[in-house]
Amino acid sequence: MSNDPKEPLLLDHNYDGIQELDNNLPRWWVWLFYITIIYAAVYLVYFHVTHTGNLSAAEYDQEMKVGNEIKAAAMGKFESSIPTLTPSTNAVVLDSGRQTYAKFCAPCHRADGGGLVGPNLTDSYWIHGSNFTDNVTVIWNGVPAKGMITWKKVLKPDEICSVASYIYTLRGAKLATPGKPPENQTPVNNGPSQFE
Amino acid sequence: MGLTTSKEYAELEWPIKIAIAIVWVAFAVNLFGTIVKRREKHMYVAIWFYIATVVTVAVLHITNSMTMPAGWFKSYSMYAGVQDALVQWWYGHNAVAFFLTTPYLGLMYYFLPKAANRPIFSYRLSIIHFWALIFLYIWAGPHHLLYTALPDWAQSLGMVFSLMLIAPSWGGMLNGLLTLRGVWDKVRQDPVLKFMVVAVTAYGMATLEGPVMAIKTVNSLSHYTDWTIAHAHGGALGWNGFLTFSMLYYLFPRLYKTNLWSTKLANYHFWLGLLGMMFYIIPIYVAGITEGLMWKQFNKDGFLQYPNFLETIIQVVPMFRLRAIGGMLYILGVLMMAYNLYRTAKAGKFESDTEAQAAPLEKTPAVAHGKLSWHRMLEGKPMFFTVLAIVSILVGGLVEIIPMFLVRENVPTIASVHPYTPLEVLGRDIYIREGCLGCHSQMIRPFRSETERYGEYSKAGEFIYDHPFLWGSERKGPDLAREGGKYPAAWHYNHMDDPRSVSPGSIMPRYSWLLTQNLETDTLPWKLSALRRIGVPYPAGYENGPAQKDLQEQAEKVVADLKLGGVNTDPNKEIIALIGYLQRLGTDIKSAPVTTAAK
Numbered sequence: 051m052s053n054d055p056k057e058p059l060l061l062d063h064n065y066d067g068i069q070e071l072d073n074n075l076p077r078w079w080v081w082l083f084y085i086t087i088i089y090a091a092v093y094l095v096y097f098h099v100t101h102t103g104n105l106s107a108a109e110y111d112q113e114m115k116v117g118n119e120i121k122a123a124a125m126g127k128f129e130s131s132i133p134t135l136t137p138s139t140n141a142v143v144l145d146s147g148r149q150t151y152a153k154f155c156a157p158c159h160r161a162d163g164g165g166l167v168g169p170n171l172t173d174s175y176w177i178h179g180s181n182f183t184d185n186v187t188v189i190w191n192g193v194p195a196k197g198m199i200t201w202k203k204v205l206k207p208d209e210i211c212s213v214a215s216y217i218y219t220l221r222g223a224k225l226a227t228p229g230k231p232p233e234n235q236t237p238v239n240n241g242p243s244q245f246e
Numbered sequence: 247m248g249l250t251t252s253k254e255y256a257e258l259e260w261p262i263k264i265a266i267a268i269v270w271v272a273f274a275v276n277l278f279g280t281i282v283k284r285r286e287k288h289m290y291v292a293i294w295f296y297i298a299t300v301v302t303v304a305v306l307h308i309t310n311s312m313t314m315p316a317g318w319f320k321s322y323s324m325y326a327g328v329q330d331a332l333v334q335w336w337y338g339h340n341a342v343a344f345f346l347t348t349p350y351l352g353l354m355y356y357f358l359p360k361a362a363n364r365p366i367f368s369y370r371l372s373i374i375h376f377w378a379l380i381f382l383y384i385w386a387g388p389h390h391l392l393y394t395a396l397p398d399w400a401q402s403l404g405m406v407f408s409l410m411l412i413a414p415s416w417g418g419m420l421n422g423l424l425t426l427r428g429v430w431d432k433v434r435q436d437p438v439l440k441f442m443v444v445a446v447t448a449y450g451m452a453t454l455e456g457p458v459m460a461i462k463t464v465n466s467l468s469h470y471t472d473w474t475i476a477h478a479h480g481g482a483l484g485w486n487g488f489l490t491f492s493m494l495y496y497l498f499p500r501l502y503k504t505n506l507w508s509t510k511l512a513n514y515h516f517w518l519g520l521l522g523m524m525f526y527i528i529p530i531y532v533a534g535i536t537e538g539l540m541w542k543q544f545n546k547d548g549f550l551q552y553p554n555f556l557e558t559i560i561q562v563v564p565m566f567r568l569r570a571i572g573g574m575l576y577i578l579g580v581l582m583m584a585y586n587l588y589r590t591a592k593a594g595k596f597e598s599d600t601e602a603q604a605a606p607l608e609k610t611p612a613v614a615h616g617k618l619s620w621h622r623m624l625e626g627k628p629m630f631f632t633v634l635a636i637v638s639i640l641v642g643g644l645v646e647i648i649p650m651f652l653v654r655e656n657v658p659t660i661a662s663v664h665p666y667t668p669l670e671v672l673g674r675d676i677y678i679r680e681g682c683l684g685c686h687s688q689m690i691r692p693f694r695s696e697t698e699r700y701g702e703y704s705k706a707g708e709f710i711y712d713h714p715f716l717w718g719s720e721r722k723g724p725d726l727a728r729e730g731g732k733y734p735a736a737w738h739y740n741h742m743d744d745p746r747s748v749s750p751g752s753i754m755p756r757y758s759w760l761l762t763q764n765l766e767t768d769t770l771p772w773k774l775s776a777l778r779r780i781g782v783p784y785p786a787g788y789e790n791g792p793a794q795k796d797l798q799e800q801a802e803k804v805v806a807d808l809k810l811g812g813v814n815t816d817p818n819k820e821i822i823a824l825i826g827y828l829q830r831l832g833t834d835i836k837s838a839p840v841t842t843a844a845k
Contacts, residue, residue: 057365060365061369063288066290066356066360068290068356068360068365068366069359069365070365070366070368070369071365071366071367072368072369072370073367073368073370073371073424074368074370075368075370075371075374076371076420079413079416079417079420080413082412082413082416083378083410083413083414086409086410086413087410089406090406090409090410093402093406094402094403097398097402098398098399098402105398106393106398106401106691106692107692110692110693110694110697110703113693113694114694114697117544117548117694117698118548120546120547120548121547121548121549122548123548124547124548124549125547157734206547206549206553207547
């Protein structure tokens with residue numbers, strides 16, 4: 051200990067001109083350290099000794115349960131509203147429908163709707179009904195027997211509405227290359243078409 | 247050139263890793279030789295930190311560098327999947343700790359009292375915070391893997407040890423700042439001290455923020471976002487950068503026996519550096535939190551609000567521009583310093599030799615606060631001190647790593663997980679070479695927001711053949727852990743050629759050379775036998791014939807898939823292997839491909 055009265059805590063040691071005081075540890079710092087140590091012990095006991103807390107897998111299951119209930123309710127509500135839906139003519143909605151179509155529908159129904167694996171969407175032969183709501187239902191539930199998948203697991207209700215609205219605009223389109231021939235059906239009145 | 251092991255902060259390939267180990271050992275011999283020949287009985291606190299640095303970095307580097315060479319500049323990590331991830335982040339976290347923190351604390355303990363001309367605030371505090379820091383730090387690595395497929399017990403250890411680190415880290419900051427008691431008026435004038443104060447404060451902020459980010463709840467938001475990057479740069483630019491600047495400003499006038507050429511310019515550097523740091527860090531904090539919130543946002547119907555990843559990244563691009571401006575300001579400050587130091591050196595004369603003074607070795611007993619102190623005695627026994635330091639840093643690593651290798655239930659096996667095919671191995675190597683994992687993670691965390699977006703969350707057993715693991719730690723693009731089957735082969739082909747053609751607005755660079763470069767298959771036998779040696783069960787002799795045949799067959803299949811999408815190409819192009827690998831990702835445990843209809 052130093053004999054210097056001005057610095058009573060100065061240690062009598064000198065490293066290349068550096069000296070050290072011997073102050074006490076700041077109390078708040080010591081308490082901070084203790085609190086984190088206690089917290090750590092409690093945390094480990096809570097999750098790994100008594101298994102009181104939910105670890106990530108259980109936390110996930112809980113989150114999924116809540117989320118899926120919300121989603122199922124919303125989807126149920128949409129499903130029951132399908133009969134009242136009408137095609138949108140809003141340009142923004144149709145454009146987003148066009149993009150969805152290009153991404154998900156075009157691979158089977160051709161970019162212009164003329165049909166490839168899936169049927170022609172521009173002619174007047176409708177296998178599952180010609181109303182707008184029929185289209186929405188087919189997209190929503192799919193026709194698994196014929197290879198049309200159930201899109202409600204992939205697309206949101208509003209995306210289905212917008213893509214169905216877009217498909218509605220394809221009716222009666224004059225195609226550059228002829229579309230896929232109909233599958234032996236009687237023609238059905240398409241209703242008004244923007245191309246007529 | 248794409249020569250990389252892909253492991254963060256350990257990217258260099260094995261010949262360079264060996265060279266680093268040799269250089270480090272030479273450095274250690276020199277350091278310990280100097281310590282042994284010292285003329286000062288007790289080692290000062292700075293020396294303790296250097297000792298911890300030298301031994302720990304050696305242990306970390308050697309353990310994490312265990313790779314099986316497959317050619318001169320290609321190797322596969324000895325560890326796989328979860329184990330590789332744990333070793334990597336035990337290394338990665340502590341490389342920061344023992345390369346950027348402990349040596350810098352040592353430097354602070356020398357330069358700060360020197361520049362301030364004040365005694366260190368508390369010898370006792372330095373003892374406690376030194377030992378607590380090096381003991382606790384090593385445990386905290388798993389906080390880089392929270393909510394991943396790492397077993398929960400290891401995640402919990404990573405989290406609580408990170409929290410316990412707050413106080414020991416702040417011990418260093420306090421000892422620095424409180425040493426300045428009584429000379430704060432000098433801080434206003436002396437650029438050296440100014441830089442130091444900001445450095446020490448940045449250290450305190452970063453070491454508080456780190457533990458906060460290690461809290462699982464916070465991490466669920468911050469992980470994979472720019473927040474992590476903001477945190478790292480706060481430490482690097484503030485603590486390491488500013489302390490380095492202050493040391494240089496301190497040293498140059500003394501080395502050249504003159505005054506600093508321009509104190510004014512140094513002050514400008516200080517403010518410019520500070521401003522640059524703010525412009526660098528704040529925008530990416532904003533970006534990180536925006537990304538995290540957008541990824542997690544559900545609408546009221548329980549659907550993702552932003553299902554398209556691209557929307558979330560485009561949102562934060564302006565922040566990246568601001569960050570670039572910040573970086574430029576910071577660099578400009580460095581250039582100003584370089585000029586200032588150059589002029590200082592020109593004005594003075596280099597003092598190549600100074601008269602050395604060595605005190606006679608003391609015979610006095612080790613006394614501190616009035617009584618014989620055990621730590622004072624320890625400071626006189628460097629080798630024993632080193633052994634204690636090694637023991638302190640080994641405990642945490644051993645407790646976490648050994649069970650991960652020995653206890654089977656830590657990585658539950660999944661029967662349907664198979665080794666990669668030869669084509670996929672080569673595709674995976676291209677994925678590593680092109681640095682895909684810099685922007686794409688392969689680790690879906692167990693959150694609804696992630697499983698809705700990417701598919702089932704990742705399981706430990708899926709990665710047992712991943713040498714090295716490619717979980718990534720950053721998402722500038724979507725996660726790819728379940729990429730297999732999501733898009734048709736032709737989509738990937740067009741996407742690599744020009745991402746904008748299939749994904750308008752994408753910020754991904756073009757990788758069009760993959761379409762034209764031929765796949766290098768000569769090294770396949772080396773690669774397969776290297777992988778077999780570290781535990782991937784390829785049958786004996788597989789690499790001589792059967793593997794090439796399998797590769798050819800799978801390549802032809804990819805070509806056929808591409809044809810379906812209207813793309814005609816040869817089976818020997820690199821893109822074929824990459825598509826083969828991408829289409830495999832995450833498919834082992836998928837019950838059915840997600841959307842075959844998208845083809």
